[in-house]
Amino acid sequence: xxxxxxxxxxxxxxxxxxxxxxxxxxxxxxxxxxxxxxxxxxxxxxxxxxxxxxxxxxxxxxxxxxxxxxxxxxxxxxxxxxxxxxxxxxxxxxxxxxxxxxxxxxxxxxxxxxxxxxxxxxxxxxxxxxxxxxxxxxxxxxxxxxxxxxxxxxxxxxxxxxxxxxxxxxxxxxxxxxxxxxxxxxxxxxxxxxxxxxxxxxxxxxxxxxxxxxxxxxxxxxxxxxxxxxxxxxxxxxxxxxxxxxxxxxxxxxxxxxxxxxxxxxxxxxxxxxxxxxxxxxxxxxxxxxxxxxxxxxxxxxxxxxxxxxxxxxxxxxxxxxxxxxxxxxxxxxxxxxxxxxxxxxxxxxxxxxxxxxxxxxxxxxxxxxxxxxxxxxxx
Amino acid sequence: xxxxxxxxxxxxxxxxxxxxxxxxxxxxxxxxxxxxxxxxxxxxxxxxxxxxxxxxxxxxxxxxxxxxxxxxxxxxxxxxxxxxxxxxxxxxxxxxxxxxxxxxxxxxxxxxxxxxxxxxxxxxxxxxxxxxxxxxxxxxxxxxxxxxxxxxxxxxxxxxxxxxxxxxxxxxxxxxxxxxxxxxxxxxxxxxxxxxxxxxxxxxxxxxxxxxxxxxxxxxxxxxxxxxxxxxxxxxxxxxxxxxxxxxxxxxxxxxxxxxxxxxxxxxxxxxxxxxxxxxxxxxxxxxxxxxxxxxxx
Numbered sequence: 281x282x283x284x285x286x287x288x289x290x291x292x293x294x295x296x297x298x299x300x301x302x303x304x305x306x307x308x309x310x311x312x313x314x315x316x317x318x319x320x321x322x323x324x325x326x327x328x329x330x331x332x333x334x335x336x337x338x339x340x341x342x343x344x345x346x347x348x349x350x351x352x353x354x355x356x357x358x359x360x361x362x363x364x365x366x367x368x369x370x371x372x373x374x375x376x377x378x379x380x381x382x383x384x385x386x387x388x389x390x391x392x393x394x395x396x397x398x399x400x401x402x403x404x405x406x407x408x409x410x411x412x413x414x415x416x417x418x419x420x421x422x423x424x425x426x427x428x429x430x431x432x433x434x435x436x437x438x439x440x441x442x443x444x445x446x447x448x449x450x451x452x453x454x455x456x457x458x459x460x461x462x463x464x465x466x467x468x469x470x471x472x473x474x475x476x477x478x479x480x481x482x483x484x485x486x487x488x489x490x491x492x493x494x495x496x497x498x499x500x501x502x503x504x505x506x507x508x509x510x511x512x513x514x515x516x517x518x519x520x521x522x523x524x525x526x527x528x529x530x531x532x533x534x535x536x537x538x539x540x541x542x543x544x545x546x547x548x549x550x551x552x553x554x555x556x557x558x559x560x561x562x563x564x565x566x567x568x569x570x571x572x573x574x575x576x577x578x579x580x581x582x583x584x585x586x587x588x589x590x591x592x593x594x595x596x597x598x599x600x601x602x603x604x605x606x607x608x609x610x611x612x613x614x615x616x617x618x619x620x621x622x623x624x625x626x627x628x629x630x631x632x633x634x635x636x637x638x639x640x641x642x643x644x645x646x647x648x649x650x651x652x653x654x655x656x657x658x659x660x
Numbered sequence: 661x662x663x664x665x666x667x668x669x670x671x672x673x674x675x676x677x678x679x680x681x682x683x684x685x686x687x688x689x690x691x692x693x694x695x696x697x698x699x700x701x702x703x704x705x706x707x708x709x710x711x712x713x714x715x716x717x718x719x720x721x722x723x724x725x726x727x728x729x730x731x732x733x734x735x736x737x738x739x740x741x742x743x744x745x746x747x748x749x750x751x752x753x754x755x756x757x758x759x760x761x762x763x764x765x766x767x768x769x770x771x772x773x774x775x776x777x778x779x780x781x782x783x784x785x786x787x788x789x790x791x792x793x794x795x796x797x798x799x800x801x802x803x804x805x806x807x808x809x810x811x812x813x814x815x816x817x818x819x820x821x822x823x824x825x826x827x828x829x830x831x832x833x834x835x836x837x838x839x840x841x842x843x844x845x846x847x848x849x850x851x852x853x854x855x856x857x858x859x860x861x862x863x864x865x866x867x868x869x870x871x872x873x874x875x876x877x878x879x880x881x882x883x884x885x886x887x888x889x890x891x892x893x894x895x896x897x898x899x900x901x902x903x904x905x906x907x908x909x910x911x912x913x914x915x916x917x918x919x920x921x922x923x924x925x926x927x928x929x930x931x932x933x934x935x936x937x938x939x940x941x942x943x944x945x946x947x948x949x950x951x952x953x954x955x956x957x958x
Binding site: 370372376381385431446449 | 852854855857858859860862863865868872873876879956
């Protein structure tokens with residue numbers, strides 16, 4: 281789990297007050313009968329952004345995307361793209377193209393004709409269509425497959441045809457519905473980087489729907505975490521990971537240790553958590569909206585918890601425990617440590633050197649420690 | 661193991677041999693014989709008691725003169741052409757009626773589809789003959805259709821539909837409609853609906869999405885349905901004889917008259933053999949289409 285680091289020239293139009301977003305959702309609600317799929321959502325997405333809608337299945341992320349494409353109309357609220365209200369505008373009149381989860385390649389048409397399909401429906405002169413298709417084939421490295429039918433190429437190639445077809449009309453906005461869902465893990469990673477390259481080259485605004493948090497973190501400039509039809513938090517991948525605003529986001533993104541208790545606000549943006557009788561208080565950064573004396577949850581990522589045989593003196597947060605389980609992942613080892621009261625805390629260490637002998641083993645007595653700023657005390 | 665496998669494969673071949681090849685051989689033999697007033701009404705017949713010379717005499721008695729006769733009397737080739745024309749036109753109309761029905765079925769809510777399918781198949785539960793007779797009651801001068809049209813004041817004189825080619829077209833379209841609907845429905849039903857969304861997303865209107873995507877993807881169903889209607893319609897006998905009267909000329913009717921009215925079994929057999937040869941072409945094309953579809957599925 282490492283958050284992607286963007287190049288030095290920071291791209292952050294959402295922080296600039298003068299930038300007008302390309303897409304705006306204002307109080308958008310979508311109901312299907314009694315079921316509320318989207319619940320009063322406000323969003324803004326900027327030009328050239330790679331925006332990820334992330335959430336578990338059924339959270340409404342696909343519905344949100346289908347409303348952008350024009351396949352669903354909002355029950356309430358307005359969606360504007362480039363300042364234009366999208367109400368009543370059918371999919372074929374929107375400068376928006378979509379890459380479908382199933383790819384939806386036309387099986388009776390060759391790769392070439394699939395990519396040319398949208399161009400032939402536009403007012404592009406015939407002689408330019410060929411050029412554009414060639415350009416798309418080059419971009420997605422599909423030149424030698426132009427004459428094949430979709431069933432004659434591999435899954436990864438089909439995925440690239442779907443991308444080329446959706447990009448061919450140079451849309452203002454490209455929607456990607458779980459674009460890598462059908463690929464195996466290795467191919468998926470390569471394709472994530474390819475997608476980012478293509479997005480940068482074409483300077484198109486991408487909105488991707490995914491349930492895979494690693495994928496969202498890798499490709500996106502900003503991630504919107506959704507749950508039950510609501511947008512819980514919108515932030516850059518590092519901020520989503522390091523500064524989750526709620527326990528839900530902290531828990532949904534990556535691995536986290538959660539300890540429930542009562543918070544006491546302190547100076548310098550810190551807070552302490554009383555969590556068990558007789559156990560020392562936990563000191564950590566106070567989360568947003570934390571109320572003195574209210575129920576709170578301490579959240580810390582396993583890689584920020586250090587494990588040692590001797591009690592460290594330089595840290596405020598130290599707990600004693602016993603190793604319950606070890607997950608050896610090759611590059612990392614995760615220790616599940618049982619502390620007083622039966623709570624399990626995960627601590628992760630990087631295996632920087634080849635292990636000839638483990639430093640810790642099952643049932644070892646160990647000390648866990650973390651700094652004041654390693655974790656967050658979140659309301660709720 | 662090997663024997664069991666051969667037996668299994670052998671059964672359909674045995675079936676074809678007994679129920680197709682042997683009768684075909686008999687008909688072919690009769691078509692090469694001469695008509696005579698006897699039982700059976702043709703000559704020569706094979707007499708194995710005469711031995712080798714009997715077989716030679718039998719073979720000498722066979723000739724192609726019935727086929728020559730078919731080319732001399734223009735009744736026959738006119739009947740073939742007329743049958744082809746009627747089969748082609750009614751196949752086209754069946755397609756025009758059947759496609760929208762199949763499309764509607766495939767787009768219907770999933771819980772309705774079995775019911776709709778049942779409604780298409782339901783007429784098969786009644787005798788085909790009764791259903792064709794029922795059309796006489798509808799189409800005749802005093803029939804329900806004319807009564808209704810006169811009642812609403814659209815016409816003052818009854819329309820002459822019975823005993824015209826129109827009645828035959830109606831009868832064929834009605835009878836063979838399920839054979840058109842079912843294969844088209846099968847192709848439309850398994851079509852991925854996101855393909856239509858993709859077409860719309862790429863700039864198609866609903867209508868052009870139909871012509872660019874739905875229609876080409878249902879092509880194999882259309883071809884299968886058309887052959888399933890066209891092939892039996894060429895040889896159709898009951899519908900033209902009950903609804904078409906004397907004004908429609910179809911080869912099935914000619915065949916029936918040769919057999920039962922003229923008792924000229926050899927000429928009737930020759931008519932049947934030629935009809936079969938004509939049908940071989942569309943049957944081969946149909947098989948090609950089915951094979952192609954299976955390949956595409958695999």
